[in-house]
Amino acid sequence: MNIAAGQAGAVAHDFREVGGARSAKPVFLDFFAGSGLVSHALSRWFDLAWANDVCGKKAAVFRANHPGKPFILGSVSEVRGGDVPSATLSWASFPCQDLSLAGAAKGIRASRSGLVWEWLRVMDAMDERPPVVVAENVVGLLSAHDGRHYKELHEALIGRGYRVGAIVLDAVHFVPQSRPRVFVVGVSQNVSIPPGLVGDGPNWLHPAAIARVAETTEAFIWWKLPKPHLRRHSLSDIVDRSRPCHDEATSQKNLALIPPAHRRRLEESGLDVVPGYRRIRDGRQVLELRFDDVAGCLRTPAGGSSRQLLVMRDGGRYKTRLLTAVEAARLMGAPRQFKLPGSDTDAYRAMGDAVAVPVAAFLARHLLSKLIPVHDEST
Structure with a gap:
């Protein structure tokens, strides 16, 4: 036609x-x-x-x-x-x-x-x-x-x-x-x-x-x-604190990627949860963080894109873990009853x-x- x-x-x-x-x-x-x-x-x-x-x-x-x-x-x-x-x-x-x-x-x-x-x-x-x-x-x-x-x-x-x-x-x-x-x-x-x-x-x-x-x-x-209206919830409100973090070696490897300026801000922020993405800057990989208690834009874990990391304070130390698919769903405003069949990666990609x-x-x-x-x- x-x-x-x-x-x-x-x-x-x-x-x-x-x-x-x-x-x-x-x-x-x-x-x-x-x-x-x-x-x-x-x-x-x-x-x-x-x-x-x-x-x-x-x-x-x-x-x-x-x-x-x-x-x-x-x-x-x-x-x-x-x-x-x-x-x-x-x-x-x-x-x-x-x-x-x-x-x-x-x-x-x-x-x-x-x-x-x-x-x-x-x-x-x-x-x-x-x-x-x-x-x-x-x-x-x-x-x-x-x-x-x-x-x-x-x-x-x-x-x-x-x-x-x-x-x-x-x-x-x-x-x-x-x-x-x-x-x-x-x-x-x-x-x-x-x-x-x-x-x-x-x-x-x-x-x-x-x-x-x-x-x-x-x-x-x-x-x-x-x-x-003003948003009521922050990233800290939706993170599941019961989820396990990376092991000590993996956490330290990720933390070592944080640029010095971001590490200072992390120490000064007082936040228990800080999100970040691994990026290439000046030919090397860094973990760039944000400090407004808001997640960065979710991506699909394909084509070289990385999944978002969380830097979490555990007492006086920091550990890291990946943002979970359920947390990603909440960041997309999906209802709690929303079903996410398949693997964690599949669900994260869907969100x-x-x-x-x-x-x-x-x-x-x-x-x-x-x-x-x-x-x-x-x-």
Whole structure:
């Protein structure tokens, strides 16, 4: 189906058969669904009509926590538009590897991050595109190559009949993990945007990288959401003190990697738990710590990335251990009953390559759910 024939629809509520029963909520599609944290986060406002991911281990986590929900295991490049049910919202947390500033930054046309175009291809082939879309990724989408990759995605959505804007939400507002992410939100030209959801310029959701790219981007929408309440918990609150640390030799080997300036801050901080990542600086490995009682951004333990270490005070001494998968799940805002099948590494990967639950829920509550019910009958 070509672009003109597949314009984004103006559906107010798309009530569908979901899991054998008629849904009382608008339904959504979860592309690149991973372990299902977005599906969980949106469940208060939307019903899941369809989900897809290529990773079998993440699929196991998804299915364990969303029994009976439709999940297609396989590459999005193999999905046909006619096989996807109509919906009011399409969410795509597309791969970030080619946009991450920590990687090669090959761009939005590279093999992995370029799968976002397969998402658009599928929607082009649907009987009617969902009236609301969200594309989520790392902040490199905005900053790499002077914002060229964001502009290309923005223009592609504009060409498909959406009004589009981007925001940055950091999980640190909700959980003790530094995890800024870009959310590109598009709404059909046929849908009336309720008052109060759009501003006339940058606000707390728009850091300098967005302001710069918006200056040269067509018809940028300045989405406006309330500021979240102050976060209640710190990293120290969620760490399981009963978990064993490394043996003495391994702990000392890790502690020896701490740069002198960080070692002094560690001694002066008074903190019992300090997180850190092993990094290469000036050709040698170091363990860089942070001292704000917040974890660094979780990563997947693949492609050379390391798992996050904890430096823990034990009496007058320090020991180290890895952040556990359960602690990672709590840093992602997953509920305590969230199941993590497979190995510890599998579970850690499932959490490190996901969207924090309270971030997606905040977006759904304050923006996405408010866009869905309102449409312009005159168009």
